[in-house]
Amino acid sequence: MDRTLLKKGQEIEVQIDKIVFGGEGLGRYKDIAIFVPMSVPGDRVRVELISVKKTYARGLITEVVEAGADRVEGGRLTFEDFHGCDFAMLNYESQLKYKKLMVDEVLKGVGRLEGYEIADTIGADNPTNYRNKIIEPFAFKGGRIVSGFFKRKSHEVFEVEENLLQSPLANKIVRELKDILNKKRISVYNEKSHRGVLRHVMVRTTSYNEAMVVLIVRGEVDKKVKQALYELRDRCSEIKSAYISINNRRTNVALGDKNILIYGKETIKERLFDIDFNISPTSFFQINLEQTEKLYSKAISYFDDVDNKHIVDAYSGAGTIAMIMSKAAKKVYAIELVESATRDAIATSRENKIDNIEFINGRAEEKLIELIDGGHKIDSIIFDPPRKGIAENILHKVNETSIDEIVYISCNPSTFARDAGILDQLGYKLTKVQPVDMFPQTSHIEVIGKFIKEA
Template identity: 30%
Template sequence: MSKKQSSAVKLSEGQTIPITVKRIGINGEGVGFFKKTVVFIEGALPGEEVVAQVTKVFPNRAEAKIKRIRKRSSDRIKPPCPVYDQCGGCQLQHMKYESQLKAKRDIVLQAFERHTKLGEKELPLQPTIGMEDPWGYRNKSQLQVAKQKEQVIAGLYGLNSHRLIDISECMVQHPSTNRVTQTVKKVLEDLNISIYNERKRKGIVRTIVTRVGFESGEIQIVLITTQQDIPRKQLLVEEIQKRLPEVVSIMQNVNGKKTSLIFGEKTLQLAGKEVIQETLGDLSFELSARAFFQLNPKQTVKLYDEVKDAAKLSGTERVIDAYCGVGTIGLWLAESAAEVRGMDVIKESIVNARKNAKQHGYHNMKYEVGKAEEWVPKWVKEGWKPDVIVVDPPRTGCDNILLETMIKAKPKRIVYVSCNPSTLAKDVSVLMKKGFTVEKLQPVDMFPQTSHVEVVCSLVLK
């Protein structure tokens, strides 16, 4: 067989192949090549030589699992979590933390090489900003509940399956969220409260959401239910209050739809306050049940300092904070800006944002419910032109209409905060064609032990 023919050999499911792993992929898997076909191998690390079994074949790639490691990476360690290999919530616990930070920088580099054709020499890509202690950093847990015989369990669906893995002590969660969720599970069990069965689509309580203020110590519980009425609701609330006196807010959110979305539209206050307080730097925030807030408060301060540095404000600029949530980024920039305007589609977030601005004594802030692509052209038409646009979109990146809106508004700077390097690189490619240049790319590790990486990208209009 000629060399050309051998390179075209098709892989088949179940086939065993030798592979040298080149790098980490965007989902935390090892990436290597077999006869010019790219293969993604779960749990493999760069530099390792493995024997892998093909599990899935696609036209342009294949997926595989490790059968045997012939040559181990010096970065490989034993994952400390007992359900690490089943849960799927973390992807890199088997890798030394310093190497995780290098791998995340490389994930950003790969995305930009693919979508912008810029390489390492042209990109102003910085080393990843990590954590001193990369454990116990998450301030919020959202765990599905189910019943196993008489026991109530709460957890996440297993990797590539629909089996619920009970997570009692998640190592990346703040210890308080673990403890509170465990107690709420026990209360539901003791009072025999109806638990949702996803297969039968029957039952009431479907998710326990627990949020803790790292600085304030305040804790909020949200029970997501399929209907508003919960039999023995008052007894349930009293029992939670008795066993968890530190909980200052007990809320209920109703979501009866067959959906992967956690929250429904209707939120009810069951006991205590409607919001909890959290502090970032010198700023304090009110957080309602559905309001978005960064999950890692310690790293958020580093992230927002990078945003402030990238915005380069002198006190005269008009700033837009798109996808503003409860207004955290806008507040971080407010004292250095002439005016900050933000928008978000979640009404409760805007209520919180307005309250937060007022509470801090800022009168140069304006928040509206809706999309940036609706508000920005309206403001520009009224003669209010932004100097800096800060955008922090969901994983899907910026809406095409929003990209066009930003290009038409011609701000001097765009500060793009991204949780997905691929969509960031795609959007930056569009902006570069319209006259923007990348000034700095700063990866920040918001989620240690996972493959996720946050990036602050500053772009300047030529």
């Protein structure tokens, strides 16, 4: 087909055949692949083309002519209709099914892997209102201050009355805060002119029904902004900690370099596996507590004879996995590059009287070799890297050791598949894979893999 027959803005009808990694539906129009966000296999849809390339095009749904069997009812079509949730057009059981298929597809396609066992996706008992941390940008629309999500591929904010994913307490706090800010008529930051005050709000909530609020502003600690936070406390007694974060940079990063405690405690506490973790504005902590317990329990179960093992936790962050694993393993070495995260981990371990972890600050590839060369016994290693995955030189360094068992937790199946392919070439075979639905209603997937070094 001559692709010049397709033009941006044109409407066409497409039958959706499958969902591809990333969560978009895929159909064909003659010999051109058409990617359609928010579509479901079995859908017959009319779409408006928003981009046309040589071998594919992308379009947004204007009408569902015939709905696929897995589509939820209600006539909603767009990303905004589903509160910014790019997988909520699927019923929940189908979300789990397609997440498993996407992981399997990317392992075979990117990693060129085969012979592994892949389990059904571990689903959530509570697939809504699970987020314990939210950050919303402010905007000024229709004569009032609003907050919410950015529309797809834009910085235009859209607002919803009740966020589908965040906790009821966070929804309440954000609603009350916006009412107060509108009455005080505080200006909203404009990223083009780099003027205005209000940039973002961050709310962290816990299973103890306590909250931390961080109001992110340009400028300085303004009297009106401080008053707004005090009025918010009067309306929401669950708030135990309030900060103002100063961010004067032209950046998409929300939190500023300077976080000033206005009232309450410096940290709030969350309990996971009977361990109390201190959470500050900058702390990394998993967003979905229920699924985190399932994720880490499954990952630890992947180790054989864990009770007698000395295990390295690379990319250990604030030590969450290391401390949970310390309850089962004989000894844990927690390696983390960021010094402040290591300090936080040491403080938490002391508070919880955990004494079988050695915290090591530095690069994983360097500190791992130092441990081996220093005569320390190491049986296994667990990786939980950021989205970009593991640096290839680290994998080669592991291959130089006597470690023959690796457990890898990933928040990005694509980089997991890439790294799994490298490990496969080094002789570490991927034996089993477990997708975990950490972020229901979205296309994100967490993956656990177990690797064994072939003799």
